[in-house]
Amino acid sequence: MTEPALPRAERRRRTEQRILDAARDLFAEHGFERTTIRAVAAAAEVDPALVMQYFGNKRRLFAEAVRVADPADSAASPEEAVEQLLGTLGVKMRLPPASLAMLRSMLTHPEAAATAREALSRQVGQVGAALPGEGAPLRAALMTAVLLGVTVGHQLLELDELREASHDDIVAALRPALRALAEPGA
Amino acid sequence: MTEPALPRAERRRRTEQRILDAARDLFAEHGFERTTIRAVAAAAEVDPALVMQYFGNKRRLFAEAVRVADPADSAASPEEAVEQLLGTLGVKMRLPPASLAMLRSMLTHPEAAATAREALSRQVGQVGAALPGEGAPLRAALMTAVLLGVTVGHQLLELDELREASHDDIVAALRPALRALAEPGA
DNA sequence: TCGTTGAGTCAACGCCTGTTGAGCGAAATG
DNA sequence: CATTTCGCTCAACAGGCGTTGACTCAACGA
Numbered sequence: 024m025t026e027p028a029l030p031r032a033e034r035r036r037r038t039e040q041r042i043l044d045a046a047r048d049l050f051a052e053h054g055f056e057r058t059t060i061r062a063v064a065a066a067a068e069v070d071p072a073l074v075m076q077y078f079g080n081k082r083r084l085f086a087e088a089v090r091v092a093d094p095a096d097s098a099a100s101p102e103e104a105v106e107q108l109l110g111t112l113g114v115k116m117r118l119p120p121a122s123l124a125m126l127r128s129m130l131t132h133p134e135a136a137a138t139a140r141e142a143l144s145r146q147v148g149q150v151g152a153a154l155p156g157e158g159a160p161l162r163a164a165l166m167t168a169v170l171l172g173v174t175v176g177h178q179l180l181e182l183d184e185l186r187e188a189s190h191d192d193i194v195a196a197l198r199p200a201l202r203a204l205a206e207p208g209a
Numbered sequence: 210m211t212e213p214a215l216p217r218a219e220r221r222r223r224t225e226q227r228i229l230d231a232a233r234d235l236f237a238e239h240g241f242e243r244t245t246i247r248a249v250a251a252a253a254e255v256d257p258a259l260v261m262q263y264f265g266n267k268r269r270l271f272a273e274a275v276r277v278a279d280p281a282d283s284a285a286s287p288e289e290a291v292e293q294l295l296g297t298l299g300v301k302m303r304l305p306p307a308s309l310a311m312l313r314s315m316l317t318h319p320e321a322a323a324t325a326r327e328a329l330s331r332q333v334g335q336v337g338a339a340l341p342g343e344g345a346p347l348r349a350a351l352m353t354a355v356l357l358g359v360t361v362g363h364q365l366l367e368l369d370e371l372r373e374a375s376h377d378d379i380v381a382a383l384r385p386a387l388r389a390l391a392e393p394g395a
Numbered sequence: 396t397c398g399t400t401g402a403g404t405c406a407a408c409g410c411c412t413g414t415t416g417a418g419c420g421a422a423a424t425g
Numbered sequence: 426c427a428t429t430t431c432g433c434t435c436a437a438c439a440g441g442c443g444t445t446g447a448c449t450c451a452a453c454g455a
Contacts, residue, residue, distance in 0.1 A: 028421095028422085030422085030423090031421090031422055031423070031430090031431075031432070034422095034432075035431085035432060038432080038433085053317070054242075054316060054317035055317075056240075056242035056243065056317065057242065057317060059411085059412070059413085060412080060413060060414085061411090061412080061413090069433080069434095070433065070434050070435075071413085071414090071434095072414080072415080072416095072433080072434070072435080073432080073433060073434075075413080075414060075415080076432090076433085080413075080414075081412095081413065081414095126316070127316050127317065128316075128317065129316075129366065130240060130312070130313050130314075130315075130316055130317070130361070130365050130366075131239070131240035131241075131242065131243060131313065131314065131316070131317050136366060139366060140366055140367075140368060143362070143366070143368060144368065144369065144370070147368070147370050151370075158378065158382065160370050160373075161370060161371075161373075161374045161378060161379070161382055162382055163370070164362070164368060164370035164371050164374075165359065165371075165379070165382055165383060165386070167362070167368075168355075168358040168359045168361075168362040168363075168368070168371065169354075169355050169358050169359075169386070170358070171358040171361065171362055172354040172355050172356070172357040172358020172359065172361065173351065173354045173355075173358065175316070175354075175357065175358065175361065176329070176350070176353070176354040176357060177354075179316050180315065180316075180322060180325060180326055180329070181326075182326060182329060182330065182333070182350060182353075182354070183330065184330070184333050184337075184346050184347060184349070184350035185347075185350050185351075185354065187346075187347075188344075188347045188350075192344065192347060193347070193351070196344065196347055196348055196351055196390065197351060197390075199389035199390070199392075200351070200355070200386040200387070200389045200390045201386070202389070203385035203386045203388070203389045204382065204383075204385070204386045206385075216452085216453095217400095217401075217402070217451090217452055217453075220402075220452095221401085221402065221403095224402080224403085245441085245442070245443085246442080246443065246444085247441090247442080247443090255403080255404095256403065256404050256405075257443085257444090258403080258404070258405080258444080258445080258446095259402080259403055259404080261443080261444060261445080262402090262403085266443075266444075267443065267444095
């Protein structure tokens with residue numbers, strides 16, 4: 024009639040995953056403070072107490088929900104760095120919920136801010152290593168900030184002018200700007 | 210001994226201003242949800258009930274705190290638009306608390322998001338009007354997003370690589386990138 | 396001088412939050 | 426079949442929140 028009665032271990036794994044997925048979505052949509060354990064539990068069709076039992080507390084649940092595998096590939100030339108950043112941006116137009124969740128909360132939740140700073144600094148380091156000339160760290164940081172701004176404007180603030188454009192157009196329009204930052208300035 | 214006993218009207222005006230200043234600072238530092246009426250009242254050395262009496266509710270207090278006079282000056286040429294944006298960025302390195310408060314909450318507080326969208330769209334419109342060629346709205350939006358990203362990275366996330374650089378270096382490094390966006394692309 | 400106004404306080408309300416410990420019942424184990 | 430394990434729920438707690446209404450008392454106007 025109902026479920027084919029899965030083994031207990033499997034059932035447990037699936038429930039935990041369901042909670043994690045629900046948490047990710049809600050954190051991504053409303054941020055850390057506006058997302059309640061109760062809402063997560065309801066979305067996962069589970070008792071709030073179970074969420075606590077599996078993840079300990081709200082902060083740990085958030086930390087688990089925003090955990091994401093980082094690429095850690097590095098570029099050899101400035102052109103490669105630019106194309107790599109543009110590539111992640113193309114991907115980011117469908118940013119994974121985990122990253123969205125972190126970005127959404129990074130301005131108001133201290134731990135999300137720390138995670139964001141860490142991830143961005145890593146990117147700055149990688150990009151900076153591929154840039155020539157003086158002031159490479161600053162220019163790498165600015166390139167990262169550019170992508171941050173576009174991502175925030177597009178995915179989080181949902182600015183009309185960015186939403187109306189195709190991903191390809193955005194990438195194409197951004198390329199010269201990033202190239203300009205990749206070269207040592209005047 | 211104590212105060213020289215100001216007239217009632219003046220005293221009232223000053224108290225209201227003290228509350229508003231405290232609210233701005235706390236909203237800018239912690240965002241909407243993490244800032245409590247009680248904390249604002251304490252910072253203004255006033256009873257929480259007085260905050261409600263003067264501003265009605267927390268949302269209205271926030272709205273008052275983030276209100277800011279917008280410049281509304283428009284550029285005639287692409288170069289002028291670029292310099293104007295860089296100028297506001299130079300200023301933004303010491304961004305007024307009201308703007309900081311709005312930016313801090315724009316990702317998690319719906320009304321702050323609406324205010325931010327409005328302000329950014331206005332800027333996109335102004336910049337776009339000064340740009341030549343096709344796709345001007347998109348390029349204007351990207352220029353705005355670039356400044357947003359740099360501001361967020363510098364003021365809110367406080368990325369080391371941006372904090373370590375001087376304002377002039379940032380403006381100088383950014384200029385070619387914005388110029389590239391100001392011109393019609395390939 | 397006396398009644399009125401209004402700036403500011405006090406104590407409390409109802410609500411929602413994260414979090415906890417006891418308990419149930421079905422699956423696992425022997 | 427008897428027993429243990431454990432996924433999961435239930436009911437409740439303490440604390441903090443925004444918000445309210447009654448009150449106090451000094452400044453004001455006549």
